[in-house]
Amino acid sequence: MKRNIRLGINIDHVATLRNARGENYPEVIKAAKIVEKSKADLITVHVREDRRHINEKDLGDILNVINIPLNLEIAANTEMVNIAIKYKPKFVCFVPEKRQEITTEGGLDVINNFDNLQKKIKILSNSDINISLFIDPDKDQLIATHKLGVNAIEFHTGVYANAFIQKTNVEKELKKIIECTALANELGLNCHAGHGLTFENVSPIASIKNIDELNIGHFIIANSIFDGLETSILKMREIISKAVK
Ligand code: PXP
Numbered sequence: 464m465k466r467n468i469r470l471g472i473n474i475d476h477v478a479t480l481r482n483a484r485g486e487n488y489p490e491v492i493k494a495a496k497i498v499e500k501s502k503a504d505l506i507t508v509h510v511r512e513d514r515r516h517i518n519e520k521d522l523g524d525i526l527n528v529i530n531i532p533l534n535l536e537i538a539a540n541t542e543m544v545n546i547a548i549k550y551k552p553k554f555v556c557f558v559p560e561k562r563q564e565i566t567t568e569g570g571l572d573v574i575n576n577f578d579n580l581q582k583k584i585k586i587l588s589n590s591d592i593n594i595s596l597f598i599d600p601d602k603d604q605l606i607a608t609h610k611l612g613v614n615a616i617e618f619h620t621g622v623y624a625n626a627f628i629q630k631t632n633v634e635k636e637l638k639k640i641i642e643c644t645a646l647a648n649e650l651g652l653n654c655h656a657g658h659g660l661t662f663e664n665v666s667p668i669a670s671i672k673n674i675d676e677l678n679i680g681h682f683i684i685a686n687s688i689f690d691g692l693e694t695s696i697l698k699m700r701e702i703i704s705k706a707v708k
Pocket of ligand 1: 475536556567597656658659681682
């Protein structure tokens with residue numbers, strides 16, 4: 464039997480569009496309900512320090528209407544950890560955050576932020592929240608992450624996605640993800656992946672053995688303008704299913 468890859472749909476950019484005009488549409492709750500109806504496995508949102516897209520009210524509203532798990536992406540700081548404790552999502556993914564960046568540009572530097580991450584993980588360990596860390600496909604970062612005692616990591620696929628567009632170094636970037644996934648598996652870590660994934664570039668990632676969750680946002684929301692959200696999610700799911708080995 465083919466293994467199943469969990470598909471998390473990141474709906475941040477529904478809120479980006481809403482906030483662009485300060486209106487109350489498009490509604491994130493409506494998007495969340497469609498994601499659930501489309502049989503996605505989880506809804507992913509990133510509450511950023513500057514609240515440029517999803518805010519706390521959205522988070523509460525989404526949690527009130529969905530029956531599938533929510534994966535909350537947050538920076539490893541006290542404000543965000545308190546938000547996680549208050550709203551109790553099923554999953555938290557720690558991500559790096561820089562105010563000026565357009566999107567999450569790379570993975571966490573676990574090696575140089577080890578103590579802070581350890582503290583924040585310890586605080587959350589008293590809750591039922593499952594924690595993952597968003598890291599680059601880098602063996603040293605992976606080994607440091609393992610030392611933190613979490614049981615899941617999400618590999619940043621952004622460099623691979625850019626290589627795919629530029630048609631250079633695609634194999635090299637893919638190899639890094641494949642090798643790190645194999646090492647993560649040896650270390651007993653569950654592997655997720657995401658960032659910059661599209662209909663065109665998702666298959667090689669989905670076909671990597673031991674990747675068991677993909678989180679996809681910007682492309683799905685962008686494609687929804689033309690095909691609708693449900694159709695876009697179903698098509699992504701179909702491509703992923705075909706690629707799974
Ligand atoms: N996974 C993580 C941890 C992220 O921070 C993001 C972007 O917010 C994604 C996945 C989704 O990336 P994209 O919007 O490019 O699909």
